[in-house]
Amino acid sequence: MTDQIGPEELTGEEEILVCTCMQSRHWPYCDASHHTLGGGKEPVVVSLDKNKTYKICKCFKTKNRPFCDDSHIK
Ligand code: FES
Numbered sequence: 001m002t003d004q005i006g007p008e009e010l011t012g013e014e015e016i017l018v019c020t021c022m023q024s025r026h027w028p029y030c031d032a033s034h035h036t037l038g039g040g041k042e043p044v045v046v047s048l049d050k051n052k053t054y055k056i057c058k059c060f061k062t063k064n065r066p067f068c069d070d071s072h073i074k
Helices: none
Strands: 008-011 015-018 044-047 053-056
Antiparallel strands (some): 008 053, 015 044
16 A cells, blocks of 8 residues: 555646645645635636646645646655
8 A cells, every 4th residue: 555646637628727726625636715715816727738648746746737747656
């Protein structure tokens, strides 16, 4: 058993909304919680190539949000 949370693979998306308020229950994605809990912060739109597969960080440790930088391994 491991306590590491690995990345999620994401393919076929042209853009994602990345949470900046840290209140989303679906981090790193914005779930609109900023409207009620976020204190005025808005999500960041990140453009993607829909033909590529991205590793999206799910562990909060990345230095390159929202992308996995393998910090969950270190
Ligand atoms: S829920 Fe955090 S920016 Fe939208």
